[in-house]
Amino acid sequence: MSAPVILSRRRALAGSGALILSFAALPPALAQNAQPRNGGTPASAAPPLPGDLKKSPLLDSWIRIDANGAITVFTGKAELGQGIKTAFLQIAAEQLEVNLDQLTLVTADTGRTPNEGFTAGSHSLQDSGTAIMNAAAQVRQILLEQAAQRAGVPAEQMKTENAAVVAPDGRRFGYGELVSGEILHVRAAPKSPLKDPQAYRVMNHSIGRVDIPAKVTGGAAYVQDMRLPGMVHGRIVRPPSYGAKLASIDAAAVEKMPGVLKVVRDGNFLGVIAEREFLAIEAMRALAAAARWQETAKLPDANKLPDMLMGLPAQDITVLDNRQPGAGGGKALEATYSRPYLVHGSIGPSCAVAHLDNGALTVWTHTQGVFPDRDAIADMLRMPKEQVRCIHVEGSGCYGHNGADDAAADAALLARALPGRPVRVQWMREQEHAWEPFGPAMVVKVKATLDAGGSIADWDYAVWSNSHSGRPGPAGALLAARDLEEPFAPPPPKPLPMPEGGGDRNSVPLYQLPSAHVIYHFLPTMPLRVSALRALGAPMNIFAIESFMDELAAEAGADPVEFRLKHLKDGRAREVISTAADRFGWAARPRSAGSRPSGRGYGFAFARYKNLAAYCALACEVDVEHHTGRARMVRAVAAVDAGQVVNPDGLANPIEGGILQSMSWTLFESVTFDQSRITSVDWATYPALRFSAVPDAMEVHIINRPGLPFLGAGEAGQGPSAAALGNAIADATGRRLRDLPLSRERIRTALAS
Amino acid sequence: MRLNVNGKTHEIDADPRTPLLYVLREDLQLNAAKFGCGLGQCGACTVLVDGEAVFSCVTPIVLLANKQVVTLEGLGSIDNPAPIQRAFMAEQAAQCGYCIAGMMMRAQALLQKNPHAADAEIRAALQPNLCRCGTHMRILRAVRRAAQTMQLAQAGAPR
Numbered sequence: 068m069s070a071p072v073i074l075s076r077r078r079a080l081a082g083s084g085a086l087i088l089s090f091a092a093l094p095p096a097l098a099q100n101a102q103p104r105n106g107g108t109p110a111s112a113a114p115p116l117p118g119d120l121k122k123s124p125l126l127d128s129w130i131r132i133d134a135n136g137a138i139t140v141f142t143g144k145a146e147l148g149q150g151i152k153t154a155f156l157q158i159a160a161e162q163l164e165v166n167l168d169q170l171t172l173v174t175a176d177t178g179r180t181p182n183e184g185f186t187a188g189s190h191s192l193q194d195s196g197t198a199i200m201n202a203a204a205q206v207r208q209i210l211l212e213q214a215a216q217r218a219g220v221p222a223e224q225m226k227t228e229n230a231a232v233v234a235p236d237g238r239r240f241g242y243g244e245l246v247s248g249e250i251l252h253v254r255a256a257p258k259s260p261l262k263d264p265q266a267y268r269v270m271n272h273s274i275g276r277v278d279i280p281a282k283v284t285g286g287a288a289y290v291q292d293m294r295l296p297g298m299v300h301g302r303i304v305r306p307p308s309y310g311a312k313l314a315s316i317d318a319a320a321v322e323k324m325p326g327v328l329k330v331v332r333d334g335n336f337l338g339v340i341a342e343r344e345f346l347a348i349e350a351m352r353a354l355a356a357a358a359r360w361q362e363t364a365k366l367p368d369a370n371k372l373p374d375m376l377m378g379l380p381a382q383d384i385t386v387l388d389n390r391q392p393g394a395g396g397g398k399a400l401e402a403t404y405s406r407p408y409l410v411h412g413s414i415g416p417s418c419a420v421a422h423l424d425n426g427a428l429t430v431w432t433h434t435q436g437v438f439p440d441r442d443a444i445a446d447m448l449r450m451p452k453e454q455v456r457c458i459h460v461e462g463s464g465c466y467g468h469n470g471a472d473d474a475a476a477d478a479a480l481l482a483r484a485l486p487g488r489p490v491r492v493q494w495m496r497e498q499e500h501a502w503e504p505f506g507p508a509m510v511v512k513v514k515a516t517l518d519a520g521g522s523i524a525d526w527d528y529a530v531w532s533n534s535h536s537g538r539p540g541p542a543g544a545l546l547a548a549r550d551l552e553e554p555f556a557p558p559p560p561k562p563l564p565m566p567e568g569g570g571d572r573n574s575v576p577l578y579q580l581p582s583a584h585v586i587y588h589f590l591p592t593m594p595l596r597v598s599a600l601r602a603l604g605a606p607m608n609i610f611a612i613e614s615f616m617d618e619l620a621a622e623a624g625a626d627p628v629e630f631r632l633k634h635l636k637d638g639r640a641r642e643v644i645s646t647a648a649d650r651f652g653w654a655a656r657p658r659s660a661g662s663r664p665s666g667r668g669y670g671f672a673f674a675r676y677k678n679l680a681a682y683c684a685l686a687c688e689v690d691v692e693h694h695t696g697r698a699r700m701v702r703a704v705a706a707v708d709a710g711q712v713v714n715p716d717g718l719a720n721p722i723e724g725g726i727l728q729s730m731s732w733t734l735f736e737s738v739t740f741d742q743s744r745i746t747s748v749d750w751a752t753y754p755a756l757r758f759s760a761v762p763d764a765m766e767v768h769i770i771n772r773p774g775l776p777f778l779g780a781g782e783a784g785q786g787p788s789a790a791a792l793g794n795a796i797a798d799a800t801g802r803r804l805r806d807l808p809l810s811r812e813r814i815r816t817a818l819a820s
Numbered sequence: 821m822r823l824n825v826n827g828k829t830h831e832i833d834a835d836p837r838t839p840l841l842y843v844l845r846e847d848l849q850l851n852a853a854k855f856g857c858g859l860g861q862c863g864a865c866t867v868l869v870d871g872e873a874v875f876s877c878v879t880p881i882v883l884l885a886n887k888q889v890v891t892l893e894g895l896g897s898i899d900n901p902a903p904i905q906r907a908f909m910a911e912q913a914a915q916c917g918y919c920i921a922g923m924m925m926r927a928q929a930l931l932q933k934n935p936h937a938a939d940a941e942i943r944a945a946l947q948p949n950l951c952r953c954g955t956h957m958r959i960l961r962a963v964r965r966a967a968q969t970m971q972l973a974q975a976g977a978p979r
Binding site: 147148149150275276278279280281282283284285286287288289291292294343344345348411412413414415416461462463464465466493495496716717720721723724725726727728730731749750751755756757758759761762765 | 834835838839842845846849850851852854855856857858859861862864891892893896897898901905908909912913914915916917918919920921924943944946947949950951952953954955956957958960
């Protein structure tokens, strides 16, 4: 049912109804000049539009209604497995007063949808969901007024139901018949007639996700499942290490293999195209065996990561400085925390299909940003942007900037070499593990003093990190582009600005601190290729802050939950904390060693993601096996406040997922490398969470806030999960571990000391 | 060679060394079994061979003469889902869903043999399969739900 939709732009336009007289996804400058018909105040004087209506202000960029009544909702965001398709449909159905199955949703496509940048940072509901909600409410109002005019009845007496406007005398006007000319081709107004949350019949209901039935019955659901007529298979031979040069390759034998269509070499970029997939893999292996590389990479000492990072040249960014003279005379504590490089490690390696047809290139990709990816590919191929179209099709779970964009570039290069045939490229497991941009390693140093009353008097925090974004836009962000005969240089790394930040994301505690200093040592030099991994710097900063809060609470002789509440004014923060604590039974947990099973420990943590998105608090229980050092999360209870809830179960799902994914990072994961090569290249050399480590029980309690703005929640669970685990292990063992991962070996070593 | 998949015999024109996964996906155009690692480490490619869960990515077709291969498509369809498929829908046991077909086949292999499998047996059976989205709690709930349905079916079946 959610099979990839393949429509040419021309067909899309020709096949649709009355409303698509002009292309609504105008560039922002042009859109600003669009004739305002909806009230008529000039854009500059109006208050800002809600969500991504700011970027694409025309209503029919988001919602189109054909004369036959077909309703299409457009979003520039992409389904990454987080369930946004269903949430967007619920929002649109609610505000339009239609049923879910009366809607078609079109997601990120440079040929059809608004440009909403990247689907990242838990922004989809805040930006696109808000835009769709307001656009839908305004469309409904326009239709209502249109029907009122036709009926000769005041609009207030008309009502909408089931895709029609109904007059008091029972006359019905279907949405399709009300749409004429360009009545929806208008600028959005700043305010929308939104429905009263009390009247919701679709939003705030746990409706089953629209993509799941196909996924559990073998339907075509992923870019990996695409089979276009005449499609062939490509594979890439990647260098053995960063920056390696292809010294020589004798491809003659591979070119002669029956079914091999082409060996493509451009500088250090080497790929092969074959009629069948397994043949492409065999040809790739034969090519790899024939290739001679000149390696130059010098990787740092993997055993001294924190020192290495702190020794790199840094650009210092003051995140917060409200230091008070004389603060900090009391008892002082200091600690250093670190995390290693992490892979995204999607279960399905990155994949793309590209097709060069009559000079126009189409790329089906699971990128997080079809527009920036399109720009980068066009730049790399030196083609005009208008000749390149990127269409998002779901891939395997996306936890940030993985190999998706690179695979799209690979497919584009192979498709250019074989015009007329769609080329499908999928990476091999070892390529994904070694070549995707990793989540950066990080170090945090924190110092604080307690006053006589056991409250924090002074806070001094420093975080060291590479950039958390090396995303496309420029061609040099693409792996293949760097390998071409005429290579593109990687763009210079830049820190992401606060308030969301990158390495400094969540580096400012939400707690009341009378005197505080937070500095970000941004490290432009990147020994390993890095970019955005889910929640960027937040999990590490929250791990450090929340571990340290426990250390301070212990020093103050306070309960960890009470210590946090003592330093918090924000009512919503306090409520998630007390909810998680109550539902867990925090106050009644066995505290003394004698009253609990040996090896048991209890941990708590809290954060508001980015200090501006969802609130999440988590209590957990761990079991630590003394003789092996193995730690297992036995039970976890989370409380989440994500503002107005669209789909309670759809919200709980990624929160549960975030807790478990972060547990995997925290206990098991670490990229390994020697002096020149990445050595964690599969699931044997890069162990991750398996079922034996899964908790016995997990609860997610959602605090709904009717009518309040959506707060992004897709990445809210990761930080609290890491920190609560660390705190529980410390509680169980009496040893505070500050370097991630909290591996068996480290716990066993700590217990032996 | 001849290959029996989902109850039908297919004449396959492929190198006998070809792993089953590629034949399923390319020759038979079946989507459920997925390429994850090609190494038998993640389970995304899991199918049943004579009722046993196997990694189709490392099983050459030459080994499969006279054997019954069953993929997720062979259990049920979107219109007529099998108990395991109904259970995964009811529990909303997927995020990205890429690992899920393999999870379901691994669980199916267990429950066909023992619909009364205890929680520890379910976890042990699923150990070879990786999920990166963290859907494990829901997967376990879905397998337990499917087990209940299959227990009832077994109890109701003529002896």
